[in-house]
Amino acid sequence: MSAPKLARVIDIHALKNACSSCSLREMCLPIGLSQDEIDKLDQMVYTRKRVKRGDSVYRSEEKFGSLYAVRSGFFKTTLVMEDGRDQVTGFHMAGDMLGMDGIGADQHSCNAVALEDSEVCVIPYGRLEELSREVYVLQQHFHKVMSREIVREHGVMLLLGSMRAEERLAAFLLNLSQRFTSRGYSASEFNLRMTREEIGSYLGLKLETVSRTFSKFQEDGLIGVQQKNIRIVDSEGLKSVLGRDPS
Amino acid sequence: MSAPKLARVIDIHALKNACSSCSLREMCLPIGLSQDEIDKLDQMVYTRKRVKRGDSVYRSEEKFGSLYAVRSGFFKTTLVMEDGRDQVTGFHMAGDMLGMDGIGADQHSCNAVALEDSEVCVIPYGRLEELSREVYVLQQHFHKVMSREIVREHGVMLLLGSMRAEERLAAFLLNLSQRFTSRGYSASEFNLRMTREEIGSYLGLKLETVSRTFSKFQEDGLIGVQQKNIRIVDSEGLKSVLGRDPS
DNA sequence: CGGAAATGTTGATGTGGATCAAACCAATTA
DNA sequence: TAATTGGTTTGATCCACATCAACATTTCCG
Numbered sequence: 001m002s003a004p005k006l007a008r009v010i011d012i013h014a015l016k017n018a019c020s021s022c023s024l025r026e027m028c029l030p031i032g033l034s035q036d037e038i039d040k041l042d043q044m045v046y047t048r049k050r051v052k053r054g055d056s057v058y059r060s061e062e063k064f065g066s067l068y069a070v071r072s073g074f075f076k077t078t079l080v081m082e083d084g085r086d087q088v089t090g091f092h093m094a095g096d097m098l099g100m101d102g103i104g105a106d107q108h109s110c111n112a113v114a115l116e117d118s119e120v121c122v123i124p125y126g127r128l129e130e131l132s133r134e135v136y137v138l139q140q141h142f143h144k145v146m147s148r149e150i151v152r153e154h155g156v157m158l159l160l161g162s163m164r165a166e167e168r169l170a171a172f173l174l175n176l177s178q179r180f181t182s183r184g185y186s187a188s189e190f191n192l193r194m195t196r197e198e199i200g201s202y203l204g205l206k207l208e209t210v211s212r213t214f215s216k217f218q219e220d221g222l223i224g225v226q227q228k229n230i231r232i233v234d235s236e237g238l239k240s241v242l243g244r245d246p247s
Numbered sequence: 248m249s250a251p252k253l254a255r256v257i258d259i260h261a262l263k264n265a266c267s268s269c270s271l272r273e274m275c276l277p278i279g280l281s282q283d284e285i286d287k288l289d290q291m292v293y294t295r296k297r298v299k300r301g302d303s304v305y306r307s308e309e310k311f312g313s314l315y316a317v318r319s320g321f322f323k324t325t326l327v328m329e330d331g332r333d334q335v336t337g338f339h340m341a342g343d344m345l346g347m348d349g350i351g352a353d354q355h356s357c358n359a360v361a362l363e364d365s366e367v368c369v370i371p372y373g374r375l376e377e378l379s380r381e382v383y384v385l386q387q388h389f390h391k392v393m394s395r396e397i398v399r400e401h402g403v404m405l406l407l408g409s410m411r412a413e414e415r416l417a418a419f420l421l422n423l424s425q426r427f428t429s430r431g432y433s434a435s436e437f438n439l440r441m442t443r444e445e446i447g448s449y450l451g452l453k454l455e456t457v458s459r460t461f462s463k464f465q466e467d468g469l470i471g472v473q474q475k476n477i478r479i480v481d482s483e484g485l486k487s488v489l490g491r492d493p494s
Numbered sequence: 495c496g497g498a499a500a501t502g503t504t505g506a507t508g509t510g511g512a513t514c515a516a517a518c519c520a521a522t523t524a
Numbered sequence: 525t526a527a528t529t530g531g532t533t534t535g536a537t538c539c540a541c542a543t544c545a546a547c548a549t550t551t552c553c554g
Binding site: 411412452453455456459474493 | 539540542543
């Protein structure tokens with residue numbers, strides 16, 4: 001009588017951890033894989049890890065061993081200069097992959113910090129390499145994920161190198177909105193998980209400038225701001241902030 | 248009498264194009280491969296392409312098909328915004344890999360333009376995928392190359408987001424110097440292949456600021472500048488420009 | 495060669511965003 | 525309910541870099 005019960009417990013546990021039943025499978029590693037192939041993934045991704053707000057998944061200089069797929073929650077990645085200045089290099093949400101910076105030198109080169117209580121799937125890198133030699137679609141997909149990270153960073157470079165404060169913040173909001181949308185959340189209303197200072201650090205601005213610009217957007221009827229809550233009122237207007245000359 | 252002659256011509260040609268005899272094999276794809284494996288590479292990299300100064304290897308939106316290893320010469324990669332503003336996202340020299348931005352969306356997302364007459368090895372991406380499924384060391388190496396590109400871009404983000412003009416230029420010069428060194432050229436004297444405007448675009452500065460900062464470094468005895476020729480006089484001094492507060 | 499175009503330098507002035515400073519607000523904790 | 529803490533807003537002022545402008549130098553090419 002107890003054996004079946006135990007079995008069921010294990011089943012439920014397996015189910016909970018499986019890529020095959022993950023709601024993110026369409027935007028995470030399993031994209032395009034057959035059932036067979038996803039089963040292989042399930043064997044590879046055998047750990048889930050909770051990360052409390054403020055804790056990190058990995059830190060700069062730490063030995064690299066695994067990639068991490070964000071299962072739930074919200075992360076920032078940061079770089080720190082010798083003199084202590086630091087910079088946010090990205091914000092990451094469910095379905096995003098973390099840790100690819102570590103492959104090249106076999107140690108991480110940034111910190112991945114949870115901005116709220118979160119959960120990641122641990123993907124042992126050696127296993128991923130193995131499996132992607134066997135499963136073509138997986139190899140292909142993994143390469144795309146890395147490539148897209150490169151392209152994402154290109155975009156940030158453009159933002160930091162060529163845009164004015166208002167453009168940066170507009171681009172930031174539109175990008176967040178788009179990413180929430182593609183995850184099935186509202187495009188027009190969401191909660192920021194990061195502080196003004198973190199936004200500023202990401203955008204190469206000071207927190208006061210971020211705050212002032214939010215206020216200006218609000219006055220101009222583009223958005224509604226109330227602390228961390230953002231409503232996008234006029235998304236076309238926001239878009240038109242990009243690439244319009246200073247006025 | 249003519250057969251051997253022809254054969255020799257072909258040999259020389261093959262030799263010229265072969266990864267196995269390439270002087271860059273220690274910093275390009277062949278790193279760590281056995282003779283056997285390099286022979287396979289030779290079959291994959293069967294085209295060389297000359298690119299004249301000003302011409303591009305690929306352009307944004309173009310269909311992606313191959314990666315390119317810089318064999319000789321010097322390149323910049325650039326992004327263009329809708330409104331025409333453009334931004335240099337990198338400078339690339341012998342041994343560097345170009346085109347990885349194209350994998351994710353199957354089309355290139357930047358322009359790769361030769362800053363001097365150059366030569367690239369064409370690496371058909373499908374073949375690279377195939378081969379890296381067979382040859383573990385190649386897979387590993389390719390992943391490292393992509394990862395390092397991510398890390399390089401992190402560095403640029405830090406530079407653009409957190410450094411002042413002098414720091415940016417010092418970091419730029421030190422980086423160039425280091426890359427020339429690792430290719431066997433002088434660490435202390437080299438020729439810039441790009442204009443002040445291109446440097447400025449890369450560093451998020453105007454060309455006038457670049458020019459002024461060069462002059463200042465010269466006055467301070469850190470470098471010697473004569474148009475495109477740069478001599479690094481006091482590399483420790485240059486390093487100390489980084490992360491020192493405005494003075 | 496010589497003239498035009500591109501590139502680089504330097505000066506004078508302007509400005510977007512940084513810095514400094516003071517409240518304000520929301521969430522905890524006592 | 526008050527006190528504390530971390531985050532946000534807003535105003536006043538400052539400065540690093542942009543902009544505008546004039547000129548110098550190099551490169552290109554008929």
